[in-house]
Amino acid sequence: MLRFLVQRAIGMVVTMFFVSIMVFVIMELPPGDYADRYAFRKFSGTGVSVTETDIEGIRKQFGLDRPAWERYLTWIGGIVTRFDFGPSFAFETSANAVIGQRAGLTVVLLVGTLLLTYLLSIPIGIYAALRRQSLADYGLTVVSYLGLAIPNFMLALILLYVSVRYFGSTIGGLFSPEFEQAPWSWAKFVDLLKHLFVPAVVLAWSATALQLQTVRATMSDELNKLYVDAARARGLPEWKVIIKYPARLAINPVVSTVGFDANRIFSELPIVALVMSLPELGELLIKSFLDLDMYVAGAILLMLTAIIVFMNFVSDVVLALLDPRIKLEGG
Amino acid sequence: MAAGDALLLEIRDLGVSFTTDDGMVRAVDGISLVARRGCTLGIVGESGSGKSVATKAVMRLLPANARLDEGSRILLHREEGEIDIAALPARSRELRRLRGGDIGMIFQEPMASFSPVYTVGNQMIEAILEHRDHLERRLGERFDRRSAREHAIRMLERVGMSNPRLRIDQYPHELSGGMRQRAMIAVALSTHPSLLIADEPTTALDVTIQAQILDLMLELQQELGMAMLFITHDMGVIARIAEEMAVMYLGRIVERGPTREIIREPAHPYTRGLLAALPRLDTARRRLTPVPGDIPSPLQRPAGCPFHTRCPRHMPGLCDRILPQDTDLGSGRSVACHLFGEAAS
Structure with missing residues (x-):
């Protein structure tokens, strides 16, 4: 097991190395650099004429004149040694400071959404498989496909409207107005959870729809396996037969796609965040690319991929723990 | 070991029907069987003959779309008294006590009958x-x-x-x-069950391993004094392990009796066909004589004798009209065929 963990961990580091190079290439891809943008911002409309030499000076000031490999090494060196993701040009501070709170919120939202997805899809999928072709099964399928069919922003808008119109609560943003400036307290935390719940539901709905069908299909397959009858023939109570035997195997495909789900949620997050005005990373990523604020964009990309790579690592380990047929050596 | 002749399991008029998308399938059509303590009863038949369904019914392991006939009785004679398995509620504690307690079961595919995890x-x-x-x-x-x-x-x-x-x-x-x-x-x-149900336990195994497993089962049966209900499509296996046998065809028992007698002198044309289809070393050069045709779909059960569509001695006007009843042949044997019934004599 230890060897397996070490192997997978090394694999993770190697992956991240290549990802960092790719991210850096992406950062370099947009035409122009921040020096042009800075000069344009600072001096356009002021009547000051900007020469090529002035821009060259700004470029030097930001360190953008050095060759790419040198900038990559400085950048990655800072991340690895000091967890410093470089400067943010647009905000005139460090990338860390810009990302800071948003990163926390994104991770909380991601983990919350994943938990909600699994808490809903696994038991419901198992139940639907046990009651195949019943009214409950069809009902659940319809509801879950609704989540898949309705675009996320639409769902977010509907939930936003419903909660404001009928429950009189504001679920846009992170906090209710009265807690906006308040110091951290239990009440403020609960308020935060309330605000995160709706976006989590919006994001979890479509993921749940997919996973629910996966669980239902796997569970239906497993229920027909001979070992289920064999367990019944040993005289186990029905609930124990179901939970210990087919249900245990029905969650395997779910576990193996945790990374995939995380990726999906990340891709859908910006739109939902935009509608619900949540300060999260996806929106910042788009903005930073528009502003050519490269280090912020790079930091976000790197963090998102790191989280997905880590999720895959976790799902590998959990799967190996769940299924003894997976060989821990090699592979 | 209990007395050799003591009844252990008594199946009376067991009928099983399945509701499917294509209609009602009659898998077991009113069979009666008896298993005695310490003895082995073999059930032979092709796939689709209902032999597995019948034994699954004994364990009440049939899927939700299966229904037992109203009058079906599956009586288990225990020391504490007899119990009708067919009448037990599906999730009752009594049923669970029987499964794996008084009645053990082994299945055809040893790989699939264990959970891999x-x-x-x-x-x-x-x-x-x-x-x-x-x-x-x-x-x-x-x-x-x-x-x-x-x-x-x-x-x-x-x-x-x-x-x-x-x-x-x-x-x-x-x-x-x-x-x-x-x-x-x-x-x-x-x-330590008093009855072991073995559903084709050796079919998926190599022939050498098959022989080892059969020997082992015989040995353990003697040692534990249990009854066995042994299902197979292999006449050779039956000859080796079962004192008594029943031949099933399309949900009905067509012939039953002591194994040795039936193999020496099969009465029903179907039993004869099964025995003739066995490969034999002393006649290795001759072609095997299989039972002609396929087992009919249980969705379209033939009228009259279920075997008449494949029977070499089919009597038109009789076999395709009237269902033959069991005819007693003496020494514990009986056959359901018009060749032996009153109609033929």
Whole structure:
């Protein structure tokens, strides 16, 4: 097991190395650099004429004149040694400071959404498989496909409207107005959870729809396996037969796609965040690319991929723990 | 060992129908069988003859779309008194006590009958602990987790597993096919059932392993004095293991009696066909004579005798109209065929 963990961990580091190079290439891809943008911002409309030499000076000031490999090494060196993701040009501070709170919120939202997805899809999928072709099964399928069919922003808008119109609560943003400036307290935390719940539901709905069908299909397959009858023939109570035997195997495909789900949620997050005005990373990523604020964009990309790579690592380990047929050596 | 002739299991007028998308399928059409303590009853038939469904009915392992006939009786004569398995509620405690307690079952595919994610020992000890009360009555010992493990190791050793202390913590995929079937037998017998149902236990195995497993089962049967209900499509296996046999065709029993007599002198044309289809070493050069045609779909059961569509001695006007009733041939034999009924004489 230890060897397996070490192997997978090394694999993770190697992956991240290549990802960092790719991210850096992406950062370099947009035409122009921040020096042009800075000069344009600072001096356009002021009547000051900007020469090529002035821009060259700004470029030097930001360190953008050095060759790419040198900038990559400085950048990655800072991340690895000091967890410093470089400067943010647009905000005139460090990338860390810009990302800071948003990163926390994104991770909380991601983990919350994943938990909600699994808490809903696994038991419901198992139940639907046990009651195949019943009214409950069809009902659940319809509801879950609704989540898949309705675009996320639409769902977010509907939930936003419903909660404001009928429950009189504001679920846009992170906090209710009265807690906006308040110091951290239990009440403020609960308020935060309330605000995160709706976006989590919006994001979890479509993921749940997919996973629910996966669980239902796997569970239906497993229920027909001979070992289920064999367990019944040993005289186990029905609930124990179901939970210990087919249900245990029905969650395997779910576990193996945790990374995939995380990726999906990340891709859908910006739109939902935009509608619900949540300060999260996806929106910042788009903005930073528009502003050519490269280090912020790079930091976000790197963090998102790191989280997905880590999720895959976790799902590998959990799967190996769940299924003894997976060989821990090699592979 | 109890008296040789004591009744253990009595199946009376068992009928099983399945509701499917294509209509009602009559899988078992009113069969009656008797299994005696310490004896083996073999049930032979092709796939689709209803032999598996009938035995699954005894364990009440039929899927939700199956329905037993109103008048079906599955009587188990226990020391504590008789019980009608067909009448037990599906999730009752009594039924669970019988499954794996009084009645053990082993299946055709030893790989598929273990869950791949638990060790052999885990699935074995679970059964032993589930039937603690039953085992206490049988063996006078009440098992806890640790002694159940010891009991499981003893059982694995008894069925001929090498190194049972190691095997008990192995996963099913780490065992060979023969070893898995031995383990399955050990699981079924670890609760000392009075009846063992074996659903084609040797079909998926190599011939050499098959012989070993059959010998083992015979040996254990003697030792534990249990009755066996042995299902197979292989006449050779039946000849080896069963004192009595019943031949099933399309949900009905067409012939029954002592195995030796039936094999020496089969009465029903279908039984003859089955025996003629057996490969024999002394006539290796001759072509085998299979039973012609296929078993009809149970959705379209032929009228009259179910076998008349393939029967070489089919009597038009009789066999395709009237269902033959059991005719007593003496010495415990009976056959359901117009050749032997009053209509023929």
